[in-house]
Amino acid sequence: DGGITQSPKYLFRKEGQNVTLSCEQNLNHDAMYWYRQDPGQGLRLIYYSQIVNDFQKGDIAEGYSVSREKKESFPLTVTSAQKNPTAFYLCASSLQASYNEQFFGPGTRLTVL
Amino acid sequence: AQSVAQPEDQVNVAEGNPLTVKCTYSVSGNPYLFWYVQYPNRGLQFLLKYITGDNLVKGSYGFEAEFNKSQTSFHLKKPSALVSDSALYFCAVRGPNTDKLIFGTGTRLQVFP
Numbered sequence: 349d350g351g352i353t354q355s356p357k358y359l360f361r362k363e364g365q366n367v368t369l370s371c372e373q374n375l376n377h378d379a380m381y382w383y384r385q386d387p388g389q390g391l392r393l394i395y396y397s398q399i400v401n402d403f404q405k406g407d408i409a410e411g412y413s414v415s416r417e418k419k420e421s422f423p424l425t426v427t428s429a430q431k432n433p434t435a436f437y438l439c440a441s442s443l444q445a446s447y448n449e450q451f452f453g454p455g456t457r458l459t460v461l
Numbered sequence: 462a463q464s465v466a467q468p469e470d471q472v473n474v475a476e477g478n479p480l481t482v483k484c485t486y487s488v489s490g491n492p493y494l495f496w497y498v499q500y501p502n503r504g505l506q507f508l509l510k511y512i513t514g515d516n517l518v519k520g521s522y523g524f525e526a527e528f529n530k531s532q533t534s535f536h537l538k539k540p541s542a543l544v545s546d547s548a549l550y551f552c553a554v555r556g557p558n559t560d561k562l563i564f565g566t567g568t569r570l571q572v573f574p
Contacts, residue, residue, distance in 0.1 A: 452504035
């Protein structure tokens, strides 16, 4: 899983709660990404950031928020507005330029109780 | 619009036999193509990529992939499968000057002893 860490590995949330997933990288990558993985659907992009203090919505941003205050960190908050948050969440990072591969963290499995 | 298709949900192969996992893509311009592998409850690991040049790309763990522009395919291959190759495999595509990597829905490879 390279130099990307995600915490916690497992997270349980009660309905109506906001939770924050941590993602840290020590690869000196400019770009960072958050994906959601559901069985049979592959990976779907939630948010991405190509530079500090800037980020863009992905394909399924509703109910999620992010910040990018430091190059190494890209936390994801799952808000109470996300109606179906139970999923496996993956963080990734890469060098800039389209041809560079993304490196993935180990993931956080979020379950709503 | 970019898209990628993995037509097989599961591929079964006997240990020692060659394996192929199929991927086709659609993108405007020259594509950047990637293969990743995922073991249970883990993040994705990068296997190989095609940017330009030789159509046969060699990657990690003895895997290789063949880029075929006329058929818009990028099939993953290995001459002799191992039981330890059993995992979920994702193909991904990115167009030039685009921000997003588009993933297929994944193919589960099962190698039987």
